Amino acid sequence: MNAAAGGVGIVGLGKAVPARAVDNAVVEASTGLAPGTIEKQTGITQRFVVAEGETLTALASEASRGALTAAGAAATDLGLIVGCTYTPDYIFPALACDVQRTLGAPGTAAFDLMANCTAFQVGAMVASDRMTCDPDLTHALVIGAAIVSRSLDWSDPHSAMYFGDGAGAAVLGRVPAGYGFLSHAVSSQTRAYESVRLRRPAAGSAERTYIEMHGMDVWKQAAQHQPAVIRSAVAKAGLTLADVNFFIFHQANLHLITYLLSRLDAKPDRTYTNVERIGNTAEASMPIALCEAVEQGRIRHGDVVVISGVGAGFTFGASVMRWYDPAHAG
Numbered sequence: 001m002n003a004a005a006g007g008v009g010i011v012g013l014g015k016a017v018p019a020r021a022v023d024n025a026v027v028e029a030s031t032g033l034a035p036g037t038i039e040k041q042t043g044i045t046q047r048f049v050v051a052e053g054e055t056l057t058a059l060a061s062e063a064s065r066g067a068l069t070a071a072g073a074a075a076t077d078l079g080l081i082v083g084c085t086y087t088p089d090y091i092f093p094a095l096a097c098d099v100q101r102t103l104g105a106p107g108t109a110a111f112d113l114m115a116n117c118t119a120f121q122v123g124a125m126v127a128s129d130r131m132t133c134d135p136d137l138t139h140a141l142v143i144g145a146a147i148v149s150r151s152l153d154w155s156d157p158h159s160a161m162y163f164g165d166g167a168g169a170a171v172l173g174r175v176p177a178g179y180g181f182l183s184h185a186v187s188s189q190t191r192a193y194e195s196v197r198l199r200r201p202a203a204g205s206a207e208r209t210y211i212e213m214h215g216m217d218v219w220k221q222a223a224q225h226q227p228a229v230i231r232s233a234v235a236k237a238g239l240t241l242a243d244v245n246f247f248i249f250h251q252a253n254l255h256l257i258t259y260l261l262s263r264l265d266a267k268p269d270r271t272y273t274n275v276e277r278i279g280n281t282a283e284a285s286m287p288i289a290l291c292e293a294v295e296q297g298r299i300r301h302g303d304v305v306v307i308s309g310v311g312a313g314f315t316f317g318a319s320v321m322r323w324y325d326p327a328h329a330g
Contacts, residue, residue: 014066
């Protein structure tokens, strides 16, 4: 297909979640929270965490293979791999480069970016923009992946209650005109920059650092700024909120998602959530939720879909797509 004659969209999705489940009773015991507190405050009932020796590359590669299979594409079709994570197996080199060699895609451009929990949306924006500019780039792989459990102080109730591990991946490809990505918007608001952070240990120190999180600041930032970035992306697409069929949000907190829907005048049946079952999987949360929603038939050919996230810093993002399903395109 001539790139100028069509668009760029998601043509395949995959996911990977560790096997080990950790329920709320375990976390409440380790943090001193009263039984029932976590579900009441977040909607979360359990999360999944990696075993010792399990790597982010393995999770990311499993999700990527699933996405390639769903897309009917081979690793050698990829012209770009974007890894979205703050927890790579190494500080450097990039997760994307390790996935490239694991999948067997020699020569494919590969790099990582960090925008925390909205990184998958930002990565999809970067990859789709590159494909729009380069007609020779027919497929790109965007991975959202995180092993948060290794950065948690499991005695700290402010962070331990939320997070789980996982990976999600999307293959981007050429789709007919009018389908695929219609617009993107990204905005950063840094007033509460320190509210979610993971510090490096001091030079020469044996100190181990953990995620520090002030949940109310996160809520306030998302409540104030995430609806605005969604409205901006929808307006850029020449649409209104009433035109949106489905929303996929970063799975931070079930109650926050309910609140965001109310701010967007959207009913609960216009979204999909899995935070209840797998917790907040950081960069992986949007692609995993999107993958499951598609697998369950919640998103259909021609639907207008918005994906939106909020990441530490804070960075807010939203992308608008008209969903293309080749099986139902006729």
